[in-house]
Amino acid sequence: MSDTQIKSVALFFFFAFFDEQRAIELTSKTLKLVRKQARDSEIDTNALIVRIAQKIFAKEASRRELPPPPQDLNVFQIPEAISLGHLHALRKRITIEEFGCLLWTKVFALPEATVALGFDTTIGTVRHRTSNALKSLGQQLPHEGPPA
Amino acid sequence: MSSRELSCFLCREMLYEFAIHALDERRASSVKKHVSTCRDCLQILQDHERATKHLEELASSKISLKAVQDLKEKHRLISHNVGWRRLPESLRWGLEALVAALVVAASFHFGSQWWANRKVQKADDVVLAEVETLPGEAGQSQNFPEDTLAEADIEADEESGGAPEVTEPTQHSDEVGNESVAGPGLHHAGTDVVETENVQVAEAPPQPEYVVPQTPLVLALNPPTSPQPVAVKPSPSPAQQVPTPATMVMNSAPPPSPAAQEGGFVYRMAMSVKGIDAVTPKVIEKIMELGGQKAGQVQLGWKKPGGSYFHFTMPEAGFTPLMTHLRSFAQVRHSKDPHKRVMPAGTIRIILWVEELEPPKPSVQPITEPDVQQGEVMPPETEVPNATEEAPQTTEENE
Numbered sequence: 001m002s003d004t005q006i007k008s009v010a011l012f013f014f015f016a017f018f019d020e021q022r023a024i025e026l027t028s029k030t031l032k033l034v035r036k037q038a039r040d041s042e043i044d045t046n047a048l049i050v051r052i053a054q055k056i057f058a059k060e061a062s063r064r065e066l067p068p069p070p071q072d073l074n075v076f077q078i079p080e081a082i083s084l085g086h087l088h089a090l091r092k093r094i095t096i097e098e099f100g101c102l103l104w105t106k107v108f109a110l111p112e113a114t115v116a117l118g119f120d121t122t123i124g125t126v127r128h129r130t131s132n133a134l135k136s137l138g139q140q141l142p143h144e145g146p147p148a
Numbered sequence: 149m150s151s152r153e154l155s156c157f158l159c160r161e162m163l164y165e166f167a168i169h170a171l172d173e174r175r176a177s178s179v180k181k182h183v184s185t186c187r188d189c190l191q192i193l194q195d196h197e198r199a200t201k202h203l204e205e206l207a208s209s210k211i212s213l214k215a216v217q218d219l220k221e222k223h224r225l226i227s228h229n230v231g232w233r234r235l236p237e238s239l240r241w242g243l244e245a246l247v248a249a250l251v252v253a254a255s256f257h258f259g260s261q262w263w264a265n266r267k268v269q270k271a272d273d274v275v276l277a278e279v280e281t282l283p284g285e286a287g288q289s290q291n292f293p294e295d296t297l298a299e300a301d302i303e304a305d306e307e308s309g310g311a312p313e314v315t316e317p318t319q320h321s322d323e324v325g326n327e328s329v330a331g332p333g334l335h336h337a338g339t340d341v342v343e344t345e346n347v348q349v350a351e352a353p354p355q356p357e358y359v360v361p362q363t364p365l366v367l368a369l370n371p372p373t374s375p376q377p378v379a380v381k382p383s384p385s386p387a388q389q390v391p392t393p394a395t396m397v398m399n400s401a402p403p404p405s406p407a408a409q410e411g412g413f414v415y416r417m418a419m420s421v422k423g424i425d426a427v428t429p430k431v432i433e434k435i436m437e438l439g440g441q442k443a444g445q446v447q448l449g450w451k452k453p454g455g456s457y458f459h460f461t462m463p464e465a466g467f468t469p470l471m472t473h474l475r476s477f478a479q480v481r482h483s484k485d486p487h488k489r490v491m492p493a494g495t496i497r498i499i500l501w502v503e504e505l506e507p508p509k510p511s512v513q514p515i516t517e518p519d520v521q522q523g524e525v526m527p528p529e530t531e532v533p534n535a536t537e538e539a540p541q542t543t544e545e546n547e
Binding site for chain 2: 074075087106130131141
């Protein structure tokens with residue numbers, strides 16, 4: 001697995017749980033499972049990463065309550081212009097499927113087909129979930145000025 | 149062909165695809181025309197663009213190299229651990245089959261050993277006597293174990309079987325003696341024909357612990373079998389016969405070999421007493437006092453349904469005091485029988501059966517010869533030569 005893939009998985013779990021230590025642990029777990037299943041599966045590695053990460057995400061999301069976004073970060077570096085509060089609120093508002101589709105397609109720029117394969121669904125479903133997530137996120141973000 | 153005006157619902161359904169330029173030109177133009185006239189739909193489109201821009205900025209987030217390296221190290225360790233799966237499938241199956249076969253073979257091996265040890269431990273292994281064979285005669289004594297096993301069967305029957313048999317005297321024209329001989333094992337007394345010239349008595353100390361043998365003899369006692377009474381043929385040499393009144397001579401067994409004549413002996417005694425429970429401890433005490441020690445597995449005075457059983461060894465010098473002591477309770481019937489088991493010099497082996505005295509049955513009358521004399525008490529020092537020369541003899545004592 002490449003560094004980009006490892007980085008994507010780690011950021012995905014950080015944005016999903018807003019906990020650095022937990023993100024590292026779940027990343028390690030995901031990489032282990034991806035490495036194990038990659039031999040027996042003919043599915044694309046990125047789609048496999050999406051599938052496994054989303055399964056772990058759904059499983060872990062039901063176990064613990066979502067903590068508030070961390071103030072000090074040691075492992076991850078978030079641009080200063082970005083406030084994790086918006087993402088944190090979005091994580092609470094939308095489903096984990098919509099949140100996952102939004103991250104994989106818009107943040108990590110995976111093709112919709114790959115994400116659809118990872119979610120074992122259609123591209124239309126991925127677009128629909130992503131659209132809903134974008135709409136929710138856009139409503140939270142402050143308006144920069146009067147609409148054109 | 150004029151396009152139909154889009155509703156807000158349809159426009160909002162296609163806004164995301166319009167934003168990512170996934171619509172065809174006709175639908176894209178329809179959405180664009182609707183958005184230019186609908187402020188709500190335009191607002192949603194702007195939200196999409198704003199969110200997309202926000203996420204693009206979020207995509208520039210980084211993770212420390214150290215964390216990535218740590219994750220990669222873990223990944224390598226995991227890959228190393230699961231390297232087994234990289235082997236060819238045939239090789240993996242072969243190795244797994246080999247391991248399984250080894251486990252099965254080891255289980256069978258140790259299981260069979262355990263089973264064999266269990267059987268050996270359950271067997272009645274008794275070391276009654278250990279003899280030392282001369283180095284040059286080892287090959288000549290090959291028949292000894294078989295004879296020993298035969299004797300072991302007899303004694304196992306005596307010690308582990310039911311009550312000892314008290315046989316009626318065998319009547320024969322040559323029989324002498326006016327009283328029948330009764331006692332445990334007497335029915336087969338003097339029937340052993342053994343060759344013991346190959347076995348020498350070890351120079352052992354007086355105590356029953358014998359010389360450490362070069363070829364220790366372990367008697368494996370088979371399950372008790374009923375002893376077959378065998379009659380004994382008299383000694384072939386009339387000159388060797390000693391005219392003992394109490395000698396019973398039987399004619400059906402082969403003559404004892406010279407080895408048997410030079411072999412060991414066992415004293416068989418029987419007595420009927422009143423109050424066996426009181427007599428038995430006294431007999432035990434006397435035996436112990438005279439230096440006697442139990443032989444075989446059972447203790448002295450082993451309680452059996454009909455009486456008490458004593459199988460012991462003692463110094464030869466204690467024979468006369470023991471007989472004197474026993475006679476103080478009741479008359480003692482005894483015989484000195486040749487036996488293939490050779491005891492150390494100065495040590496004798498005695499099998500004593502003490503039973504409760506019962507009133508004699510009037511219907512059973514022993515057949516006696518009219519001119520039979522009463523038996524004498526024969527001290528061991530005088531019986532040895534007689535018994536050596538006349539192996540199958542039975543001495544009756546009548547007091």
